[in-house]
Amino acid sequence: MSSQKIQRLLEPPDVSAAHQSALEYLDSRFAHIDHLDGLDEVLLQTKARSTELQRQLSASQRSIDSLVTKARLEALANLDTARGLAENRESIESEMTYLSHELVSSLSPSNSGASPTLLEDIETMHRVLKELESVRAYVAVIERALMLSEGALSQLHAAPSPISTSSTSEYGRLSAFVNNVVQTCNAVQEVGSVEQSLHLVIFVRRIRDKTWSDMRGVLSAKLTSTLDNLKWPMTVDYPAVSVHDRKSFESAFKDLIFLQEIGEDLEGSTNQSERSFVGLYPLETFVHAISLRFKYHFETERETNRLDKPEWYLTHVLNVTHDHRPFMEGVIQRLLLGTKYQHVNAWQNYVTLLVPILERKLRRTVPTLLSHPALLAHTVYQTLIFDSNMRELGYEFVVSSEAKKNEERGGVSSVILGQKEWFDAWLEGEKTFAEDQYHEIISAPDAWIIVDDDSNDTDEYKHSRSVAEIKATNLSRRIKALVEQVTDRYSPLPSFAQRTRFLIHVQLPILEQYYSRISSSLDAFETLSSALIRAVPGALGVEGTKADSGKLTGGIEGSQRLCKALLSARYVESAMQRWGEEEFYLELWTEINHRASLRTRAEMHPSLPDSSNGRSNKSDAPECTIFEELITQYTNLASRAEDILVNQVCGETEAALRAHFATVTSSKDGGDVQNVDDDIAVPPSLLPSLALLSGHLTFLRNTLPTAVTTYIYRRIAVRIAEHVLQREILFRPGLSRGQSRMGLARDQARSVRAECELWVETCQAALRTSRARAEGPWGRLLVAGRLLGTDRREMESAISEVFSGQGDGWEDVMDAVTSLGSGGLRKEEVKTVFRLRDDL
Secondary structure, three states: OOHHHHHHHOOOOOHHHHHHHHHHHHHHHOOOHHHHHHHHHHHHHHHHHHHHHHHHHHHHHHHHHHHHHHHHHHHHHHHHHHHHHHHHHHHHHHHHHHHHHHOOOOOOHHHOOOOOOHHHHHHHHHHHHHHHHHHHHHHHHHHHHHHHHHHHHHHHHHOOOOOOHHHHHHHHHHHHHHHHHHHHHHHOOOHHHHHHHHHHHHHHHHHHHHHHHHHHHHHHHHHHHHHHHOOOOOOOOHHHOOHHHHHHHHHHHHHHHHHHHHHHHHHOOOOHHHHHHOOOHHHHHHHHHHHHHHHHHHOOOOOOOOOOOHHHHHHHHHHHHHHOHHHHHHHHHHHOOOOOOOOOOHHHHHHHHHHHHHHHHHHHHHHHHOOOHHHHHHHHHHHHHHHHHHHHOOOOOOOOHHHHHOOOOOOOOHHHHOOHHHHHHHHHHHHHHHHHHHHHHHOOOOOOOEEOOOOOOOHHHHHHOOHHHOOEEHHHHHHHHHHHHHHHHHOOOOOHHHHHHHHHHHHHHHHHHHHHHHHHHHHHHHHHHOHHHHHOOOHHHOOOOHHHHHHHHOHHHHHHHHHHHHHHHHHHHHHHHHHHOOHHHHHHHHHHHHOHHHHHHHHOOOOOOOHHHHOOOOOOOOOOOOOHHHHHHHHHHHHHHHHHHHHHHHHHHHHHHHHHHHHHOOOOOOOOOEEOOOOOEEOHHHHHHHHHHHHHHHHHHHHOOHHHHHHHHHHHHHHHHHHHHHHHHHOOOOOEOOOOOEOEOHHHHHHHHHHHHHHHHHHHHHHOOOHHHHHHHHHHHHHHHHHHHOOHHHHHHHHHHHHHOOOOHHHHHHHHHHOOOOOOOOHHHHHHHHHOEOOO
């Protein structure tokens, strides 16, 4: 029976349905009034039936309650059973899942956290067993090696002197055993055992090396005991040592040498070319004693261990190498004869073993010096001196093959210079020091004083120039000394790359700054002496300084300022020319051009010349010097100073001549004259310009070198002569040259000639030179003056040849008249001069 049917049966009776059923029953039974007679009977039947139904209902209700209770109990029992079954099902599923996981390998990438299977556990234990067997084999190998090592040491201890090959037979067995182990391990191809084999190889090799080191120690101890009898490490007086002590020493020495030979035979002989770089065992024993003394004095807290005195320990090692050289060359070298090392230079080998002592000391001290540039520079300089002294003694430092390719010489200094950080710190300190010195030099109160004291010049430099040419300012001399000082600082550097960096970063900037200093002074001079400044006192911020600027740039004081700049530039230029021809700079410049890295760095610097323009190919030597570009700049700077000086003197002289030209052209007779001679009169208006020129030339003669004075004088004289020639003769106002021409009167012509001669005489007196030298630049003016002032009868042939002659014969005739030929005058100009004579 379904639950729906049970629910329906348990529902209470429907009253409305009962009423409807009763009504239908009554309607069907009592359809007519006549039927009411049987109503009582029906009522009784109905009551009886109702009673029966009520009884049945009660019984049914009891039965239902019993069945419902029973059903509920059975349902609860079934529910408990179902729950138990569900729990059992879940437990079974969990067990199945666990068992399924147990069947998956721990090596599976998707299940890395799982435990290994039984099979895997068995495989792991089998592998561990194999490894333990390998370890047992390794331990056996190590045990065997240790036993052979102990046997080798015991054998050497018991061996008599001199030792032989049989004295090291146990070590030979050890070496052969190690080689066999190495070959066997190298043959193993299993990936899992390769690394372990390598560790085993390393370990047995260490045992062999330690054994050999201990064997060396045994014989070194014997040699050390004999060295005490020689009073080593003091200077050895070998002839004064007793015969017994000498024999003991030589025996111990030869034993140690023979041990080294045996070692090379076992490990493979060293090439003949490399033996000079292999430390000999006895010499290492010698050096050990020196190293202990070095540590005592220079690596402890004793007063001899000072950071500011690197020369102490460098000199100590230098003295040791020098003091022991006779012993090495006379005794040790003899003991090497007959051995494999007879070609080894004992003293060279000994010094090579001493060098690491200094290298170790420098590596420890330099880091503390980086914050003290002065001490670092001093240390570097002392190491360079040490290297230089060692090379002078004939020692060549051992360098790597890579350094040999770069032609570097090595040395103790390379410990510092080879470290980029240390080298940069030293270079920066040197640059700062040089800059400070430069600024101190240019700020000195006597910097621009001109001196001709040659006490600071070398004999070679004195002989290369005359005494009169050795003139310069204190500043230029000190700059030259500073540059040479910088050269001394970096010339001992072993690497050309380091020299190039020092040149570019320290030395060239000094010359560049000095060039800029002189150039700026000329700029200032031109600014103060410009027409704008003179015309506008307030221009360029110099208001109210018109008189002062004129005083600074005019007269002798102005010329003096220009001469200072000129002498400074010429002096440094001359010094650079001499430096460029020195061996050091020639070698450096050649290396720069031959090495691509150095050449690239040099091409990037504007103050170094581009040597590629002067070479047909890169292998050719450069034609220019390393200072060629700076020499050109300084030459141009000096030429600029000369140009300004010439313009200065000529400008002032020409300005003074304006009054004279105005005087001589204002009247026909030329105004007042002063009788200089009985026949020749010179206007007094000319005297100021003559005095001005004489003063300038006298100053130039006393200040500048003779060659420079002569050159500037010629330029000044040529310009003034041309100016006078144009203004007073060729284009003199008030004269006409046509048919109705008006020429110079006789006295005027003679006055012009006197003036021309007076210019030359003034210059000759000021320069204290010969007449021929003085009148050379005045040739055009002198010829014109003499053509005007000479009598007509003395010039007939010249006039005739000039106006009617053909060819160049007129110049020969002119020479007879003027003693100067044409003096540089063209034929047309000569005709113009002749036409100015009123007697033509």
